[in-house]
Amino acid sequence: MNYTKYISLSFTVFVLLIFSSACDNEEFFELERPVEDPWLTLADFEKAPIGAYYALSGNGGNRTIFAHGRMAGELFADGVNIAPPASGFEPNGDVEDMYARVTDVPIGIFDNGVFNSGYFAVGLANGGLDFIEENDGRPLASEGRQDEVDRIAGELHFVRAYAYYWLTRIYMPPYPSDEKRIPFRIEQADNFDEAITSELASTNDLYGVIVEDLRAAKDLLPERYEEGVHNPSYADGRANKFAAAALLAKVLFHMGPEMHDEALAELNFVIDQNGGDYTLDEDPIEAFNKTGIERGSEVIWYYALWAGDGLGGSSNWKHPNRFQNYNASNRQASGPETNQNRHIIASSSFLQQVGWEDASGELTTEATQDKRFNQLFLRLLPSVQTDTIADNIYPEPNGNFATTDAYVWNNRYYRAGDRVTNLPILRLADMYLLRAIIRAQSGDAAGATADLNAVRNRAGIGDYTGSDLENAIHLERFKEMAFEGDRLFYLQGLRMDIPAGDRGGSVVPWDSPFYSEIPDYETDINQAFN
Numbered sequence: 355m356n357y358t359k360y361i362s363l364s365f366t367v368f369v370l371l372i373f374s375s376a377c378d379n380e381e382f383f384e385l386e387r388p389v390e391d392p393w394l395t396l397a398d399f400e401k402a403p404i405g406a407y408y409a410l411s412g413n414g415g416n417r418t419i420f421a422h423g424r425m426a427g428e429l430f431a432d433g434v435n436i437a438p439p440a441s442g443f444e445p446n447g448d449v450e451d452m453y454a455r456v457t458d459v460p461i462g463i464f465d466n467g468v469f470n471s472g473y474f475a476v477g478l479a480n481g482g483l484d485f486i487e488e489n490d491g492r493p494l495a496s497e498g499r500q501d502e503v504d505r506i507a508g509e510l511h512f513v514r515a516y517a518y519y520w521l522t523r524i525y526m527p528p529y530p531s532d533e534k535r536i537p538f539r540i541e542q543a544d545n546f547d548e549a550i551t552s553e554l555a556s557t558n559d560l561y562g563v564i565v566e567d568l569r570a571a572k573d574l575l576p577e578r579y580e581e582g583v584h585n586p587s588y589a590d591g592r593a594n595k596f597a598a599a600a601l602l603a604k605v606l607f608h609m610g611p612e613m614h615d616e617a618l619a620e621l622n623f624v625i626d627q628n629g630g631d632y633t634l635d636e637d638p639i640e641a642f643n644k645t646g647i648e649r650g651s652e653v654i655w656y657y658a659l660w661a662g663d664g665l666g667g668s669s670n671w672k673h674p675n676r677f678q679n680y681n682a683s684n685r686q687a688s689g690p691e692t693n694q695n696r697h698i699i700a701s702s703s704f705l706q707q708v709g710w711e712d713a714s715g716e717l718t719t720e721a722t723q724d725k726r727f728n729q730l731f732l733r734l735l736p737s738v739q740t741d742t743i744a745d746n747i748y749p750e751p752n753g754n755f756a757t758t759d760a761y762v763w764n765n766r767y768y769r770a771g772d773r774v775t776n777l778p779i780l781r782l783a784d785m786y787l788l789r790a791i792i793r794a795q796s797g798d799a800a801g802a803t804a805d806l807n808a809v810r811n812r813a814g815i816g817d818y819t820g821s822d823l824e825n826a827i828h829l830e831r832f833k834e835m836a837f838e839g840d841r842l843f844y845l846q847g848l849r850m851d852i853p854a855g856d857r858g859g860s861v862v863p864w865d866s867p868f869y870s871e872i873p874d875y876e877t878d879i880n881q882a883f884n
Contacts, residue, residue, distance in 0.1 A: 393485060396497045400585050402482035403509035409475035410517065412466060420657055420777055421676035422467030423520040424839025428680065429453050430868040431841035432855030433832065435701040437755040445697040449679065461870035464524050467676065469873055472521040479514035480542050483507065505584065508574030512593040515567035519605065522560045525872060528846045528865050529609045531557040536872060537880060551881045564605055571598035578631060590647050591658030591776065596632065600624050600654045600780040607788055608847040614792045621789040632782045634812040639729035641778045643769040652782035680837055682732040682763040685773035690734060700731065700762040700836065703855040708833045715759065725814045726833055732765040764837035783809050787831045794824050806830055842868060
């Protein structure tokens with residue numbers, strides 16, 4: 355079996371660039387000795403999904419797809435602003451471009467974190483799926499554990515779908531679009547010419563693959579880890595049937611109103627048929643303050659930032675630090691006064707729309723009563739002051755910002771004490787609010803109100819009593835999913851125009867080109883672009 359079948363296109367290109375001066379490119383693909391199959395036992399094959407999950411994190415803290423992808427969903431939308439810097443303290447230029455809605459340049463911050471990590475994960479998932487297909491769906495049959503092979507296949511489909519999910523969000527127009535823009539890989543290259551000549555895919559192409567992969571994952575994955583049945587590493591932050599259905603629901607929702615009925619079926623499955631595994635019976639903070647194999651009761655899928663990755667030893671790549679740009683504390687969680695990297699704040703537009711600040715910038719009673727504000731946000735004053743309105747008010751340190759205003763910062767990451775805090779990726783509150791808006795728009799006001807109230811009551815603010823149900827759901831989601839990369843894509847899924855936020859000006863169309871250009875190193879070497 356050719357070793358190159360287990361390398362992603364981007365990684366292949368990287369290797370070829372390094373060695374191009376030392377060897378002929380074609381000879382690189384011609385090994386003197388055949389390489390043995392990499393997976394000779396089921397225990398070996400367990401490393402396939404481990405490697406694919408690993409790839410999503412990149413090879414270093416600045417390369418994780420999880421932290422990077424969320425920035426686009428916030429910065430292009432209306433929920434955040436950039437604190438005005440003091441002299442000598444400048445935000446990241448890519449962050450400023452996104453906030454300014456500059457869309458005709460490559461956004462370099464995504465190159466490692468989304469493009470490279472995404473295609474690395476796609477490549478590794480493809481390798482395992484190719485292995486299964488080449489063995490007629492039954493590799494390692496002598497071990498008599500087709501159920502475990504199926505579970506591994508389900509995880510590989512899930513990881514490939516998740517990688518393409520973010521590659522599509524960051525580099526492609528929103529669905530539907532036939533414009534072909536990024537490399538399309540559902541199997542691996544056998545030679546150099548194939549490696550540098552990828553078919554290009556459109557958003558429509560990729561959403562078709564994502565949906566197909568997630569349906570396969572849902573069919574193949576178990577509902578939960580069972581000790582003694584599954585490999586012990588499967589207990590640690592790995593996808594199950596409900597994770598596949600939850601991500602599928604989000605993808606179908608993003609595809610627009612014509613797919614919302616199909617999304618509703620997946621949401622009903624996740625919410626109503628999970629056997630009590632996922633509930634909203636804990637405070638909001640409990641989703642964000644866990645390590646190891648712990649998870650909050652609402653967390654459907656999480657990224658475990660610890661050493662239990664199945665590879666052994668400590669794992670520095672499991673410590674993503676890009677969250678520091680939009681989180682109060684740094685990745686050591688040593689307090690806001692030590693974080694020199696943060697510069698993305700909650701916008702005044704957001705705070706006033708959701709009723710947490712009044713027109714003069716003062717906190718409201720509604721904010722102080724909401725557990726989400728008190729547990730997941732931090733209001734910092736520009737200098738040492740005394741304020742008795744709420745417990746989570748601290749002085750703004752370091753003189754980084756040229757302001758006399760108080761700012762509200764995101765405070766949900768690194769909450770278990772340091773950078774090994776697990777990252778919740780799919781949460782039950784998200785599912786309830788997606789179902790609420792679909793129900794509301796289909797005329798099921800009672801069902802929509804019940805879903806809305808499930809989230810409101812968990813936040814400690816009581817039942818909804820207003821008269822504009824759909825807008826109430828929009829605002830509740832704005833609060834619930836803030837700083838989790840949701841806002842832009844939620845509005846696109848509803849075909850709603852994107853507000854200006856604190857920028858001033860008018861709304862822009864939902865299908866505006868809020869995506870990055872393809873990295874130059876890809877367009878230079880991949881002949882599909884020439």
